[in-house]
Amino acid sequence: MAVKIGIVGMNGIGNNHAACYKEDDLAEVVAVCDVVKERADASAERFGVKAYYSVKDMIEGEQDLKIVDITTGGIDNGSWHFEPAMEAIGYGKHVLVEKPLCHDVREARDLVAFAEKQRVYLGCNLNHYFTSPAEKAKQYMDSGDVGELVYCLAKMGFNGGEMNYALANSPKIKGHPYFHMRAFLTHPFSVMRHFCGEITHIQTFSDRPGFRRSAGDVMVSINSIHVKFANGGVGYLLSQRGDTVYGLGGWWSLEVAGSRGTFCIENCVEKVSFWKATKGIAPISVQPEPEVTHFGTNDFNRTFHNRLHAFLEDVENKVAFEQLRASGRDALAVLEYVHAVQESYERGGEVIRPHPLPPLHGDPHFMM
Numbered sequence: 347m348a349v350k351i352g353i354v355g356m357n358g359i360g361n362n363h364a365a366c367y368k369e370d371d372l373a374e375v376v377a378v379c380d381v382v383k384e385r386a387d388a389s390a391e392r393f394g395v396k397a398y399y400s401v402k403d404m405i406e407g408e409q410d411l412k413i414v415d416i417t418t419g420g421i422d423n424g425s426w427h428f429e430p431a432m433e434a435i436g437y438g439k440h441v442l443v444e445k446p447l448c449h450d451v452r453e454a455r456d457l458v459a460f461a462e463k464q465r466v467y468l469g470c471n472l473n474h475y476f477t478s479p480a481e482k483a484k485q486y487m488d489s490g491d492v493g494e495l496v497y498c499l500a501k502m503g504f505n506g507g508e509m510n511y512a513l514a515n516s517p518k519i520k521g522h523p524y525f526h527m528r529a530f531l532t533h534p535f536s537v538m539r540h541f542c543g544e545i546t547h548i549q550t551f552s553d554r555p556g557f558r559r560s561a562g563d564v565m566v567s568i569n570s571i572h573v574k575f576a577n578g579g580v581g582y583l584l585s586q587r588g589d590t591v592y593g594l595g596g597w598w599s600l601e602v603a604g605s606r607g608t609f610c611i612e613n614c615v616e617k618v619s620f621w622k623a624t625k626g627i628a629p630i631s632v633q634p635e636p637e638v639t640h641f642g643t644n645d646f647n648r649t650f651h652n653r654l655h656a657f658l659e660d661v662e663n664k665v666a667f668e669q670l671r672a673s674g675r676d677a678l679a680v681l682e683y684v685h686a687v688q689e690s691y692e693r694g695g696e697v698i699r700p701h702p703l704p705p706l707h708g709d710p711h712f713m714m
Contacts, residue, residue: 348374349658350410354401354430355418356380356389359444363415364393366651372658376411379404401433413661416443421518422528425449428457435460440467442657445532447677451685451701458674462706467661468674472536473653474598478641479611479618480540483602486609486620487541493606495579498542502534502598506588508557523564524688526587531569531687534583535680536672538573541602542581544679547574548686549697555589571687615643668706679703
């Protein structure tokens with residue numbers, strides 16, 4: 347039986363989610379909601395559902411609603427997530443929130459704690475590792491082919507350069523120095539954590555190029571971040587927001603190296619290469635031939651379908667809370683990392699220890 351869903355926030359992302367659900371046999375969108383009446387009405391007509399203009403009216407008007415999908419935006423793309431998510435959880439609904447989980451890390455902590463108290467699922471759209479290359483790479487790790495983690499290198503950003511630059515006029519971006527950190531770093535951190543585990547130490551050297559300074563742009567758009575993982579491995583994340591043109595690996599690449607092998611994912615969905623360590627020392631100029639798996643696509647948008655379907659599966663299967671994929675706790679962890687990056691920057695590159703996740707209290711299994 348299809349899961350009945352209501353979507354809150356019918357701008358670009360909300361309509362994207364609705365279109366994904368329309369293709370999914372597990373999903374049935376029954377309502378859309380937006381405080382801007384024209385948006386709600388237009389999406390309702392497009393998808394053949396009822397329009398609402400408040401979360402309260404939507405939930406009380408749709409008695410069989412099981413999931414509320416929060417796709418609102420706001421400052422740094424996240425300041426309008428907390429209130430509708432808390433309201434929906436208060437009604438006992440399962441909730442999926444777009445990234446970042448919240449704009450304020452303290453609100454995110456409260457949101458995760460409230461979902462746990464209400465015994466409902468809270469997920470986040472950490473969609474970047476719901477891909478075929480990531481699945482293949484995880485198989486390398488789970489089979490022991492990578493071995494003990496040595497290092498992780500992540501690069502995510504946007505093509506650009508000063509000839510393509512224009513000062514952003516959107517009120518959710520303009521005048522906000524941490525827009526790129528808060529709106530985007532959730533994604534690369536979530537991928538690094540997915541493969542390498544918890545991060546215990548963070549240090550950043552962040553800045554903005556001269557052409558942004560000349561334009562009066564306050565966004566800290568270049569982030570060079572050094573991390574240490576709980577398992578002893580080290581890592582590096584480079585991210586920039588259209589300040590240059592990316593080279594090898596494209597806009598999104600991840601290299602994870604272990605004591606037995608190394609894999610590299612390129613362009614998120616395109617391909618994964620694996621180099622296996624062998625006995626004997628090859629000449630330094632000789633590169634071992636990798637096993638390369640091409641997936642025949644550059645369509646990043648399919649990650650939305652994959653991630654949303656995974657949430658529906660987990661809800662329907664009533665998985666244990668600690669087994670929920672891309673959970674609110676996962677999203678809180680990476681938001682703590684982002685907050686640590688901001689703190690390190692403000693302290694001139696000091697090493698910061700991110701706030702740890704609280705323990706998962708009580709029976710971890712689904713009870714409703």
